Amino acid sequence: MNILAIGAHPDDVELGCGGALLRHVAQGDAVSILVMTTGQRGTVGDTSRVHEQQDAARVLGVRLVWGGFEDGSVPAGPEAITVIDRAVEESQARVMYTHAASDTHQDHRSTAIASQAAARRIGSVLCYETPSSQSFEPNVFIEIDDVLDAKLAALRAHWSQVLRPGPVDLDAIAAQARFRGFQGRVQHAEAFESNRFVWDLGSRIEAARPAVAKLGIAR
Numbered sequence: 001m002n003i004l005a006i007g008a009h010p011d012d013v014e015l016g017c018g019g020a021l022l023r024h025v026a027q028g029d030a031v032s033i034l035v036m037t038t039g040q041r042g043t044v045g046d047t048s049r050v051h052e053q054q055d056a057a058r059v060l061g062v063r064l065v066w067g068g069f070e071d072g073s074v075p076a077g078p079e080a081i082t083v084i085d086r087a088v089e090e091s092q093a094r095v096m097y098t099h100a101a102s103d104t105h106q107d108h109r110s111t112a113i114a115s116q117a118a119a120r121r122i123g124s125v126l127c128y129e130t131p132s133s134q135s136f137e138p139n140v141f142i143e144i145d146d147v148l149d150a151k152l153a154a155l156r157a158h159w160s161q162v163l164r165p166g167p168v169d170l171d172a173i174a175a176q177a178r179f180r181g182f183q184g185r186v187q188h189a190e191a192f193e194s195n196r197f198v199w200d201l202g203s204r205i206e207a208a209r210p211a212v213a214k215l216g217i218a219r
Contacts, residue, residue: 003031004093006115008107009039010053011158016128017097018151019144019190025061032091036067036074047160056157076110084118100127102134123198131167138191141184148188
């Protein structure tokens, strides 16, 4: 299965769905991430958030694509939709992860709007939370117990954000995963909002056919 995750800035994807992406990679899915800006407004000293994002992508085991927009000025209209359309076409994504629309950051909101427009032919769209999300009401949970440490390692790649007071608080992120896991009746989880989610059970049907034939159940 092909997966596309979209973030407005470096570290957004790792914060919101890094665990889910690690689970996808572990089961052999082809995962791409599209980062709309280089996050230059959040640069500390002479650090390169581009290099940090590249390192994080290597930890996740995913393909990285840049959107080319200015930090703080991501549009919600045709220009951004065209960039996301191209990423969807190149990745042949069947599942999209993107920002939830209710958010205090303008880039997150614009990315969410443009993503929904570009996802018009994608069966499953999952919207993740970040520390600036508002009124987030998840209805899908993905267990990340076995990949939580790897998610935190991917976030540590964004070391300029980890070392300064801000949204990349590793202790808080681990606590959030435990809370979302409690909500989802598992140990640790990431949570998502979705108004369209197609669950493909094709491989399970194939696996079940011998048992179906043994029981003499007609198809």
